Amino acid sequence: MASRADNIASNLSLANFSKATELKNRIWFTIGALVVFRFLSFVPLPGVNPLILESLYDQTKGGILDLFNTFSGGSLQRMSLIALGVMPYITASIVIQLAASLHPSLMALKKEGEAGRKKLNQYTRYGTVFLCAIQGWFLASGLESYGASSGLQAVVNPGYLFRVTAVINLIGGSMFLLWLGEQITSRGIGNGVSLIIMAGIVSRFPTFAANLFEGGRTGSVSPFTIVAVIGMIVVLILFICFMERAQRRLLIQYPKRASAHGMMNADRSHLPLKLNTANVIPPIFASSLLLLPLTISQFAGNSVTTGSAFYSVVQTLNTLLQRGHPLYLGLYSAGIIFFTFFYTAVVFNPEETAENLKKNGGFIPGIRPGKNTATYLDYVLTRITVVGAIYLTLVCVVPEYMVAQTGIQLFLGGTSLLIVVNVTVDTISQIQSHLLAHQYGDLIKKAKLKGRLR
Structure with missing residues (x-):
């Protein structure tokens, strides 16, 4: 049986792909949905002057807006209908997931299976609408005062009518993206929301590549720097692929049971x-919290009188928290390490896992079931989380340091690189699963046909 499965897996070639009609339809549907997403990113928000907005956006680079703009594929920079992207949904999902691990009623709801999952998903959508409304209102209010010190006005007709219209459009854009992601998950190749985020990140690659090689042609970027940047990206991708698949497998043994032949087998x-x-x-939490003060200080610096004491404080804060500065890199690393341990403790409960093993009769050889198993799981998880935190810190800090040293704005930061690689690996796994299912389906049809002929 094992050799037959290996032979089937090895036969997943392009020939089999050409016969998988359903898989091809799913891939074409996914591509079409992503094209719709890219078209929407160029539809401007009503009442906003895109030319003035682009010149004002260049003045606030380096803040949290850059992070959100990367995930939305430049939609925030153009202030399109989907300027908020799916980030409100991601934030609401994280909040609901954390609450389901800490709050007793939500924790009980999580254990109800499919019905509980649907209820939590409904709460997540309500939270998405709420976050979109709050973020949209503040975004519209900020646009009205955006560039006031420069004598520029990004909004054509500021007022409450513009704010309400902007909030409604932004909520509709984000919820449409959420619906589009669900359609990709059900009718496409899966991972709908993740594919939308990855498409937004990868869409900036042509501009980055053109600027990089144009700099090499004009002499502003040395050939050694170009080779170093490309080499760093390739090495980081390989490193991420290796580390994301790394796992510690703990042996679980179950009591001996009598088989059909009367022998006692231990599962x-x-x-x-x-x-x-x-x-x-x-990385998302750490970068968001770290770049938030920088963004606030940048906006505040536009309305503060030059030469005042508060203005000097704002300028000092902007200098110390610039991307690539030693203080920024140190705080960024500390934030990644802290949230790695915090979030791991939230999503994995050693006591609950040990209790489930005990109920099913499973145990770790050499470890007594119950409390001792929970202590051992916590010990192992803490040790591998140390390695995981170091890995995340290296992946996220190295690109930031590279940008500070070379001055080249990478379209792929550490967080973006992690998302792109993880989603790509998951998508390839989904395609291989569909091909394997198609291969098994053909074998079953052939077996039925032979049985009828006999």
Whole structure:
């Protein structure tokens, strides 16, 4: 049986792909949905002057707006209908997930299976609408005063009518993206929301590549720097692929049971503990919290009188928290390490896992079931989380240091690189699963046909 499965897996070639009609339809549907997403990113928000907005946006680079703009594929910079992207949904999902691990009623709802999952998903959507309304209102209010010190006005007709219209359009844009992501998940190749985020990030690659090679042609960027940047990106991608698949497999043994032939067999399985249990959540949280003061100080600096004491404080804060500065890199690293341990502790409960193993009769060889198993799981998880935190810190800090040293704005930061690689690996796994299912389907049809002929 094992050799037959290996042969089937090895036969997943382009020939099999050409016969998988359903898979091709799913891929074409996914591509079409992503094209719609890219078209929407160029539809401007009513009442906003895009030319003035572009000149004003260049004055506030380096803040949290850059992070959100990367995830939305430049939609925030152009202030399109989908300027908020799916980030409100991601934030609401993280909040609901944390609450489901800490709040007793939500924790009980999480254990109800499919019905509980649908209820939590409904709460997540309500939270998405709420966050979109708040963020949209503040975004519209900020646009009205955006560039006032420069004598520029990004909004054509400021007022409450513009704010309400902007909030309604931004909520509709984000909820449409959420619906589009669900359609990709059900009718496409899966991971709808993740694919939308990845498409927004990758869409900036042509501009980055053109600027990089144009700099090499004009002499502003040395050939050695170009080779170093490309080499760093390739090495980081390989490193991320290796570390994301790394896991500690704990042997789980079950009591001996009588088989059909009267022999006593002991079932064995493994409990996989990922090296990076927290995934991309720590870099997102750390960068958001760290860049938030910088963004506020940048906006405040436009309305503060030059030469005042508060103005000097704002300028000092802007200098110390610039991307690539030693203080910024130190705080960024500390934030990633903290949130890695915090989020891992939230999503994985050693006591609950040990209790489930005890109920099913499973145990770790050499460890007594119950409290001792929970203590051992916590010990192992803490050790591998240390390695995971170091790995996330290196992946996120190295690109920031590279940008500070070379002055080249990478379109892929550490967080973006993690998202792109993880989503790509998951998408390839989904395609391979569909191909494998198609291969098994053909074998079953052939077996039925032979049975009828006999």
